[in-house]
Amino acid sequence: MEQHKTGYVSIIGKPNVGKSTLMNALVGERLSIITSKAQTTRHRIMGIVNGVHDDIPFQLVYSDTPGIIKPQYQLHESMMNFVKGSLQDADVILFVTDIFEKYDEDDVIEKLTRIEDIPVILLINKVDLATQEQVEEKIAYWRNRFATQTILPISALHKSGLEEIFSLIFKAIPFHPPFFDKDSLTDRPERFFAAEIIREKIFLNYKKEIPYSSEVVITSFKETDDIIRILAEIYVERTSQRAILLGHKGASIKKVGIESRKEMEAFFGKQIHLETYVRVESDWRSKANKLREFGYIQE
Numbered sequence: 071m072e073q074h075k076t077g078y079v080s081i082i083g084k085p086n087v088g089k090s091t092l093m094n095a096l097v098g099e100r101l102s103i104i105t106s107k108a109q110t111t112r113h114r115i116m117g118i119v120n121g122v123h124d125d126i127p128f129q130l131v132y133s134d135t136p137g138i139i140k141p142q143y144q145l146h147e148s149m150m151n152f153v154k155g156s157l158q159d160a161d162v163i164l165f166v167t168d169i170f171e172k173y174d175e176d177d178v179i180e181k182l183t184r185i186e187d188i189p190v191i192l193l194i195n196k197v198d199l200a201t202q203e204q205v206e207e208k209i210a211y212w213r214n215r216f217a218t219q220t221i222l223p224i225s226a227l228h229k230s231g232l233e234e235i236f237s238l239i240f241k242a243i244p245f246h247p248p249f250f251d252k253d254s255l256t257d258r259p260e261r262f263f264a265a266e267i268i269r270e271k272i273f274l275n276y277k278k279e280i281p282y283s284s285e286v287v288i289t290s291f292k293e294t295d296d297i298i299r300i301l302a303e304i305y306v307e308r309t310s311q312r313a314i315l316l317g318h319k320g321a322s323i324k325k326v327g328i329e330s331r332k333e334m335e336a337f338f339g340k341q342i343h344l345e346t347y348v349r350v351e352s353d354w355r356s357k358a359n360k361l362r363e364f365g366y367i368q369e
Contacts, residue, residue, distance in 0.1 A: 081134055112366070118256060144357070191235065
């Protein structure tokens with residue numbers, strides 16, 4: 071495999087800068103859920119791209135990661151551990167920032183300064199919303215702010231700059247056999263994406279604390295030739311949140327179910343039968359046993 075290149079590419083940054091949109095654009099599939107709310111991504115999600123470039127076969131393993139935050143719950147600690155893991159095995163790091171970023175990014179930079187000998191490509195996203203003067207000012211700001219050889223203005227939404235990103239990644243990754251089967255698209259099972267689709271609809275349909283207090287667990291996933299039957303449990307932390315999630319006579323959760331089913335049918339390419347149940351698990355975001363059960367703590 072001396073003529074095969076393989077590399078892990080980790081996408082990191084603050085919440086809501088467009089990491090998931092970029093991941094989906096680079097992979098060419100909608101693997102990461104996307105909403106306008108911060109902290110939508112909770113797990114490390116890998117997207118695998120196989121191909122041939124300049125007559126050299128390659129495998130790129132992209133990692134979408136949670137936005138870097140100061141933890142307030144044990145859930146947040148687990149999310150930041152996913153970020154840490156993605157940095158430890160990275161061959162290339164894509165540091166995504168926003169042309170109008172309002173967050174203090176010192177904590178991102180602090181994590182990156184601890185890393186040696188891994189190329190960092192700084193991507194200024196959402197430049198389609200800015201003037202050329204604003205883009206040039208932001209590039210100049212980052213040249214003084216962060217030590218990297220490469221700064222690229224991009225628009226993940228409009229897939230602008232992807233060729234330049236790929237070219238830089240391909241040059242940086244080592245010659246190595248593939249880590250995954252060449253027909254693999256992701257390291258996650260189908261159940262995971264079913265849960266993520268439901269969680270996305272909760273983020274889109276509810277306000278305030280409901281999306282952040284909710285977790286989705288797929289308790290049954292039975293597939294036949296023409297249909298997938300799915301049972302999902304949605305956990306919230308308080309009885310009052312359960313009432314809001316259900317809505318008047320169950321209207322709100324029914325809407326989530328309809329939207330989720332349509333999205334799943336497009337994703338899986340099959341008819342979906344979906345049943346959802348809402349459970350109360352007080353303070354699950356701070357309970358190690360529940361976080362382990364939900365896949366946030368790995369032994």
